[in-house]
Structures are given as C-alpha cells and as structure tokens.
Amino acid sequence: MADSGFDFSPGAQIPLQGAGAQAVATNALASAAYRDSDVTEILKANSDWHKSEVKPGSSKLFKSDYFKPNFGEAFSRAVQERMLGGGRAALIQSFGTDPQTVVEHCLAATRLRRARDVKLTLVTVLCGVLFLPGFLLWVLAFRARDSFAKSKDKAFRSLGGLLLLVVGGLAVVFLIAMPLTGLIALYLRAAVVAPVIGWLLAKRIAEASAKDMRARWEGLLSGGGISAKIPEAAPKNPNETAREALRQGLEKLAAEQQSNSVFYAGAKGILGMGTRWGSWHLAEELVSADPAKEFHHFHSWDVVKAIHDQLKLLERGPLKTGGFTKPSVKHWIVSPVGEGADSVTRPTGEDVATFQVKPHEIQRICNHQQFSSGDRHYLGVQFVLWDGQLVITMLITVTVLYETLRIEVTGHALGPVHGLFLTKPAAETKTVKKAVRFWETRSITLPLVKANEVVRLALRAPLTWYPPLLEYLGGKMVLPEPFGLRHAWAAKPWGHRFMADDAMRAATPILRVVHSAAIQVLKDHGVDTSRFDSRSMALSGAVQEAAPKKADVYDA
Template sequence: MANDGFDFSPGAQIPLQGAAGAAVATNALASAAYRDSPVDEILKANSEWHKSEVKAGQSKLFKSDYFKPNLGEAFSRAVQERTLGGARGALIQSFGSDPQTVVEHCLSASRLRKARDTKLTVVTALFGFLFLPGMLLWIIVFRLRDGLTRTKDKGLSGLGNALLPIIGIAAVFLLIKMPLNGFLGLYVRAMAVAPVIGWLIAKRIAEASAQDMRVRWEGLLSGGGVVAKIPEAVPKNPSETAREALRQGLEKLSAEQQSNSVFYAGPKGILGMGTRWGSWQLAEDLVSKDPGKEFHQFRSWDLVRVIHDQLKMLERGPLNTGGFPKPSVTHWIVSPVGENAGSVSRPEGEDVATFQVKPHEIQRICNHQQFGGGDRHYLGVQFTLWDGQLVITMMITVTVLFETLRIEVTGHALGPVHSLFTSKPAAKTKTVNKTVKFWETRSITLALVESSEVVRLALRAPFTWYPPLLDYLGGKIALPEPFGLRHAWAEKPWRHRFMADDAMRAATPVLRVVHNAVIKVLDENGVDTERFGNRSSILSGAVQDPTPRKADLYDA
C-alpha cells in the first residue's frame, strides 16, 4: 500500500488545510480532553447523521459506577485509539480545524492523568490493598450512601447523607471498645483507619489534578494559548520504537488531513463538508458559432483549469470593502459510499502518494469518468470563517454527454462545533435555605472533587496501566463512523443568522465567476454562447434569493 510505505518524516512543511484561522473550533474540540463532566454528556452533541454511543462495561462481577470513565477520560482514550491505532481505518478530513492539535491535547491530558494515577496507585496499594477487608467495607458504605442519596424518597436521601458520619462515629467507638489485642487487634484497628487516611491523601491529589485540568479547559476556550506537552512523541534514539511509532502516527494524521479525496454519503452529503444545501445547473448544447464550421475541440479539463484560475481571484474586488478572504481552491476526487457505510477506504495504487491523488490521475478522471461507475472530479472553493466554526464549500463539476455541456455548482456548509464543546467550566454550587431566614435562599460552593469521585479515581488508578481492562470494567465511548473530528459534532449553521447569511451570500459571486469563465472558454473555441448566456442570466437571477434546503433528499 502506497500510503503505509511512506516515512512521515517532517521535511518541507505544508500549512495544514483548514488549520489557519480555525482556533475556536480546534480548541473547543481539544477542551473535551480535560473535562470532568459525566461521560453521558457526549450524547447531547449527537446530530441527525452522526451519533456517538456510550458503551457500558461488560464485567458483571465488577459492575460499578466507580469504574466508569468521565467525559475527558473516555474522549481522550477513544480519540487516541481511533486516530493513532495501528489498525485504524481511514479518517475523514476535519475542515475548519487542526485534528493533530486535538489529538496532541488528548495525549497531553492522558499523560497528566497517568502521573496522577501513579500517585493514586501508591496510595491505594499502601492504604487500601494492605488493608483490603477495611477498604472493601468502606467501598460498600460509599455504594450504599450513593444508592440512598439518588432515591426520590427524601427520608432515604437524608439517611444517605448522614450515613458516612454515622459509620465514622461507629468506627471510632469500635476502635476504643474493641476486645482484640496484639497484632490482630492492631491490624483490625488499622484496617478501619488506613482507608480513611488514604482517602484524605487521595482527595488532595485528585483536587490538584482537577484544578489543573480545569485551568487548561478554561484556557483553551478563552484563547489562553494552552500548549499540549507530549515528550513521548519525540524519540531520543533509534531504539525508542514506541516514541517513533507515535511520531509517525501524528505525521500520518497530518498527511491524511491533506488528502484530496473525499466521500459522498448520499443524504449525509460529502463527509467532512456537510450536506448539500443548494444546486444550480447550467446545461446547453454545444453548437458552432459559424454554421459552416466546427468549433475547436476542447476537454472538460480545459474548462476546469480556467475556472480554477478565476476562482483564486475571488478575494480581489473593485471596491475596498473587505469581502471574501483568501479561498482554498482544490481539485477533489469524490468517491461514493453508502448512506450508512461503517467505514471508508481511500484510493490506492501507483496514482496515489501520501493520500494525494496525483495530478495526471485527477485530469484523467475529470475528462473520462463522467458517467457510470467510478470516482468523480469536483473543483471546490472553500472558505473557513468564524475561526473555523463555519466552513463554506462550493463544488463545481463539468460533464459533457453527447452534445450537452453541463456545469453544476453545489453549496455545502459545515456549521459550528456543538455548544457542549464551547461551554466553560463552572463552579459546583448548590442552592439551600438560609439557617435563620429560611424563606430566603443562598448559594454554597461545593467541593470540586466529591467523596465518591475520590473513591472512583483511587479504584481506577491501579488498572490504568492496561486501558482495555478499564474499558471492559467501566465502558467507553464508541465514536460515530466514518469518523472525523470536525463533522462528527457539528451543528447546522442555519440557526445562526450571520453564518446562514455568509453561506448563502457566497453562492452568487461563485456562480457568476464560474459561468463567466465557461462562456469565455466556449467563445474562444468557436462555440455559440447565446443560449449559455441566457441560461446563465436566469440562474443569476434565481441565485439572488437562495433558500437552504436538503438538496440530497430527493422526493421520489
């Protein structure tokens, strides 16, 4: 396979496609790696087409919420495994964001948690495993307390809140009145006290880690320049194969982001670019300008090349009023996949190098693969706006069947990252009645790390050396397939007034540039352009009032 044989060593660096000006979308996705929210929160970000799942642990013996990961833990684990795994499938490009940065933050968050879990493992071993009966008894108490506090019965809920103090007083009483002496008496007394001491130490470690994670979470969403530190991705000598494999995995991720092949998944549109919201077609017969002579022969590629050059001039205008930013104009090879396809595969062979279809193959597909099976050629002009929150892509395809030339322009829009990823950390508070003026309320700040969370972290810590075991015990996130970091959690842009305006305003100038370029080439080759001009005028009038719709859902 050509792609696997490439050494992804950094040579001449190419700017990441869609990475420039995409800080908001990138940082929003990266912030998920540091979050301490419940893992089920990810389900709120599911869209109409792309749905994540939270798979529960399969263990029946150790089935407990204490092994269940939180959102940051599960997200980091799932993204790393999907993007850097040796047996991973093809990824969908993340237009409007930098996927390598997101993955690097997932690695950085995992490294921080690993350092925390190493400390917690020592604490659990010294104060828990050495006094296992006492630790198990305290775990049962915590489980009983959590079960009671979750009930709707206020009496049982109050009993759950008072359970720990009651058990604590009972433990102190037993320590004083216990009839056992000697080593057994000392061990039993230590068995009751050691897990509590271990819990207090673990709480301080967990709180320090939680504060660090929240600072990074807040910093990413505030634009504070949080840097992902992953020294394990920098090999120091040739024998460090794990570091070298990680480095090559990150380079491969960047190379795949640059791929010029995309996938059309029926009603889901082009994966990574969003659904098709509008379509305008210019189709007329090719007739010679001079009745007694034939027009000059030309190919589809001749038209596409001129359109390409004219589209790159979109940022220039007659008035100094801002207008379009510099567009990205790319030749795309579009492969059809099923609407419910579970995976995709990129083109391979001698015509592909490092995920890029070579220019001569692009030209061949443009000229010859216009009807029947096979991939198709599209010319795309893409605008990344709102710091990566909006990606507008206009796709142009040229086909010639018999004597009919058809120029089709379609609009695709990828909306902002789901609001779940843009929410900043908030202090944990609770509203209670005032002690004296009970008819009034006040807000109290709760502990950043709850008691049950300390127990969860301490119990999970010894198992973190082997992540698949934690997946089996506590569950994991199943990412939507085919997977791409950006489109998997994108909202529709039409609920945002200015984003919707930007998407629809781009259609008119792009359409007119395409039509002008086509008419120019036809005129130079002796084709009668009267009908093309009339049809272009009609479309220019219609496109001035575009309405977003599901253009890929045919009412048939």
C-alpha cells in the first residue's frame, strides 16, 4: 500500500521541468518560491473557500519585524513542510500543474538562501558577534528608526533618519576623542567600525542573492528560467538517510498526484476540479423493446465502458478545423467530505495500491454502490487548456434504481492561477519633487535591497539552521486545508471570456457522445429506447443554452 511507507519508486530520478501543456500555471506557482515581497501579499490570493493565513511569531521577548519571513521564504518553507513532511496528511491533486516541479523550486530556493545565509553568518560572527557592543548599538539604532517610521505623523517619521545620523555622528566623535587607551581602546574603535564594514559586506551578498532570485522569478514567468537543481534528492550511498527520505517524499508526491480518488466537499465541488457549474440528467424507465420477452440484463459498468470507449474518440472530428485537444478519460472514485472539512483520508486496504483504487474495485463500486453510504464511481473526461490555466472536467455517473436508468453529466471548471502569482519583479520607485522646479515631480528607483532588509537577513542568517526557531520569532505562512497547490489559489474562469466559452462549448458534444453510447448499449440489450431518445433530444436542445450556475448550492 502507498500509505504504508513502501518505496514504489524506480530509484533516483533527474528532476525535470513541468510539462509543456501546463507550464504557465506550474511556473507561476513555482515563481512564488523566489519572491521577495511582503509575506502578507499571499492574503490577496484568498478566495471564498480557500484562505491562507500569516501567523505572527509567538515570542513576546524578541518581537521584531527583523525575524519576519518574506513571501518566498515563508512560501517555500510552508510548501515543503506540507508536501514532503513526515506523516503528512493527504494532498489534493493539482490538476493542470506539476506539483513536483513547484516543490523542487521551493527546495532549490531554500538551498540558495542557505548558501547566502552561510556567508551572512560568517560576516555576522566576524563583524558582529566578536564586536558585540557596537553591533548591539547599531541594531538598536536601526530598530528605533523603524519604530519612528511606523508613525502616522510625517514629522515624527523623519526623526528616525535623524536619529540614525545622530548615532553615526556620535560614533565618529567617539572614534576621534576616545577617552581610553591600550587594547580596550582599539577594541572599542573596532566595535564601532566593524559592524559598518559587516553591513557593507552583507549588503553586497544580499544584493547578489536578490538579483539571482529575481532573475529566476522573471525567467519562470517569461516561459524559460533555470530548472530547479536539488542534488540533495539524489542519495549517493545507503547511509544518506536524509537524501533518501527526500527522494521518497518526491516520489510519493508524484504518485499521489496520479491517484484516482477525489473528494466531493459540498458547495466547494470536487476538490481540485472546481465547483460544479452545470448538471444534466437523463432518467427513464427500462422497458423491453419486445413486450413478449424481457430485455437482456446488463450492469451499469457495461454502459460506462461503452461511454468510456466513445469519449476516447473525442479528438477525432469529422472536419479538419481543429476541435478538441486530446482529453484525459479516467475512472474516478469520489468520496464525500464536509464542506468545512480540514482534512481528507484516501481509501486504503488491499483494493488500493500506490494511491490507485484497483480496476476490480472500481467496477464493483460502479455496479453496486449507487445508493446509501459509501464511495461513488464517476467517469471523467478532462481537458487541461490554456497552458494549465483552465481545467475542464465533465463527470458522468450511471445508476440503476429499480426500473429506472439514470445518466448524469456534470461540468466542473477550475480557473486560472490567481493574478498575484503572475506578477513579474519590478523595481520599487518613489515620486519626489525636483530640486529646482519644485512644482514638478520625478520618479526615482529605490535600491534593490534596503538597509533594514540587510539587517533582517543578517539577523536571521545564524538561525536558519533551525527553522522552527525562526517561525517562533518571526511567524509563518499557514496553507489552506485540505491543501492542493492548484485549487488553493485558483480564480474563477468566468471572468475570462474565452475560458468561459471553452468550458460551456465542451458540454454539448460530450453530452451527445454520452447519450449516444448509452442508448446504443440499451438497443443491443433489447431495451425500448424511444423515451431515452426523446429525453436526449430535449437535453441536447437545452444544453445549447448552457450558462454557469451554482449547481451545488441548493435552493432549499
């Protein structure tokens, strides 16, 4: 079983970039690992049902923004912990994306930051810890300046910069008019100067890292970028348990992404596939075509299998004018969960292997679990369009209760990744008045790495070896549950005209294929199909006026 810790992978693999058909959505999410904006930006991407949180640090003694993570740091840490952590809860499939690629970029970004932090730690120790009195003086000065800068009073905010200048002036006076002599005097002079030198070195290291991170961020959103390199996921010998655990974690993630079990969460729809926007039902009585004898008995699976075979041919149109791309036609086992459920549990047992419900169990559920408790079977045809930005899923279920055959077709649509993840890095600017023509303004570009950011990185660097301590001091990002990379930050497709058209246009031909295949099975088994034909024609006309509805929100 997949959940028993069994290693079902073929061995160490070379990480590959996301598939081309879903590169835009994958790269947009992966770019979050390299972002240097404020961590609270993630709150802009919250939807009605999936909300991320930013929790502040728990420490009362060392409560400071200098330990607060930025967007990329918090995102990388949260995604790695949630998707690779030991004993993690089940994940929701990320249709339209390659979650392994996103996680690999989070790992690569973390590795780059750790390499930067090693250099910053060395600078902090040599220029800060060894000259602690001066180091503390400068840190307190920066902290006081930031406190003044938070004031709503403009005059009061200017005092922060003035205070820093005063401290600098006093430091110069202290260097020139040192009241002490000997080694202690040399040490105190060095304690004043060394943190300044360390700050300059740290600034260069931080700027080089920021340029590299922004280049990767820009590259991913431009359609290229550097692939994620994670050598720590390829163990060189059996004793490298950490690397082996990481490799197995990535393989488990890839296997769960291919799972054929999904979860229906009430009005949220099927998690990972989006809300249900349309539903069409064909339900008629099973009557023999020959009154003198009964029709030949059949199972729901016989109808489903015929529909499956016909859906595989959707890409073959009668005209050479484009049409459907190759769809994914798959049998799904759907488990019900509450709309407010904060976790899900995948099916387990001897009928499940590597997160896949076995074919004989799928057939049993299709034929026998149509009423009362238990999982249900759905046949799905899925299109991943717009480079992964739109996922259209049409689900078909066939049930037979007493003498009534019911065929239900429902439409689900998962929209594009939230626009926040599609923003490219931009230099921060500030509008100021011109020196001579003071009635005019001009825009100036601010430094890539500000002074307080250098201080933040330098203070965090020695603590990055133990992330829980940093989370205690500075806070963390909390991901929405049940978590899946794609649906957590998906926008509605109906705001994009062509995406909405694609979703609604797919309904009519799929509905007709489903009905045609089902009616043919009925004819082959001697069932009178006249009522089914009439009902199918009525639905065929009604579906041409398809419009997105809240099909899972019942007016009751």
